[in-house]
Amino acid sequence: MNTTAASSAIGGHVDGFASTKRSDTWWLGWALTAGGLALFFGYLTLRAFMGTHLWAGHGLNYISPIGSPPVFSPGPTGAYPGAVPPNHAWFGQFPSWWPRFIPQSPAFFIPGLAIAFRATCYYYRKAYYRAFAATPPACAVKGVPLKYRGETALLLFQNLHRYTLYGALLLLVFLWYDAFAALFSSSGKIGIGVGTLVLVINATLLSGYTFGCHSWRHLIGGKLNCFSCDGASKARYGIWKKSTWFNERHMLFAWLSLFWVCFTDFYVSMVSRGVITDLNTW
Numbered sequence: 001m002n003t004t005a006a007s008s009a010i011g012g013h014v015d016g017f018a019s020t021k022r023s024d025t026w027w028l029g030w031a032l033t034a035g036g037l038a039l040f041f042g043y044l045t046l047r048a049f050m051g052t053h054l055w056a057g058h059g060l061n062y063i064s065p066i067g068s069p070p071v072f073s074p075g076p077t078g079a080y081p082g083a084v085p086p087n088h089a090w091f092g093q094f095p096s097w098w099p100r101f102i103p104q105s106p107a108f109f110i111p112g113l114a115i116a117f118r119a120t121c122y123y124y125r126k127a128y129y130r131a132f133a134a135t136p137p138a139c140a141v142k143g144v145p146l147k148y149r150g151e152t153a154l155l156l157f158q159n160l161h162r163y164t165l166y167g168a169l170l171l172l173v174f175l176w177y178d179a180f181a182a183l184f185s186s187s188g189k190i191g192i193g194v195g196t197l198v199l200v201i202n203a204t205l206l207s208g209y210t211f212g213c214h215s216w217r218h219l220i221g222g223k224l225n226c227f228s229c230d231g232a233s234k235a236r237y238g239i240w241k242k243s244t245w246f247n248e249r250h251m252l253f254a255w256l257s258l259f260w261v262c263f264t265d266f267y268v269s270m271v272s273r274g275v276i277t278d279l280n281t282w
Ligand code: FES
Pocket: 117, 121, 122, 123, 124, 161, 209, 210, 212, 213, 214, 215, 216, 250
C-alpha cells in the first residue's frame, strides 16, 4: 500500500488546508453555508442599525420582526422614516438620555434575544465553526491549525443556550401577537392581506425552529423516567415526541426561518416605502 500521500494523522488525513481524500463536492455545502450566514445575518444587522421602515403604515398593522416588540419609538423625527408610531411603542419615544451615537432602533431591545438564541444554537455552532473558523471546514477535510476549545474557554458563553431559550419563547409570544394584529387595519377593521400571511408564516417557521431546539426538547422531556405514570408525564411525553419531529428537521427550520425573517422585514419595509402595494381585503 502506498502511504506517501497520507499524513501521520490517525485516519490517514492528507496534509494542507482543505486537503482531503473525499471525492464529492464537500466544498459546496461549506460555501453555501458561509455565503448564507454572511448574507442573512449581514442583512439583519444592517437593518437593525438602520431602524427605518419597520412599520408598514398606509393604514396597515404590519410590523417587521426586527422592530418587534417596539419598546421605544424614535417618533416622527424624520431621521427614521417608517418607524413604529410612538403610540404603538410600549414606552413612547426614546428617552432623552439615549446616546446620540446609537441609532434609535427598537431592534436593540427584545429582538436582540433572537441573536443570542441563534448564536448559541447547537446547529448554528457547527455551521459557523465550519464556515468561518474552518476547523475543519467539513468532515474528513483538513482545516486551519486552530485548537478547538469551544466548550471550555473562548466560547463558554455558548453554554448559555438553555437560558436564551426562555428569551426565544417570549419573543414567539410577541411575534404571534403581531401576526394576529395584522388581521386588523389601523382603524380596527378585520380583514386579511398578503402581509398578514407573511407575518403568520414568519411566526410559524420560528415556532418550528424554537420547538425543535435541543434545549426545549430536554426541558420538556428530560429527566422523565416514566412516560405513562400519570397525566403530566403522558402530556410531557406527547410534547417531547412532537418536539423530536421538529428536532430532526432543526437545520431545515433554522434556514427557512432565517430566510423568512429577512423576507418579512423586506416585505414590510417595501410596503412602508410605497414600493409594494399590499393586496388585502381592506
Ligand atoms: S439547538 Fe438550535 S435553537 Fe436550540
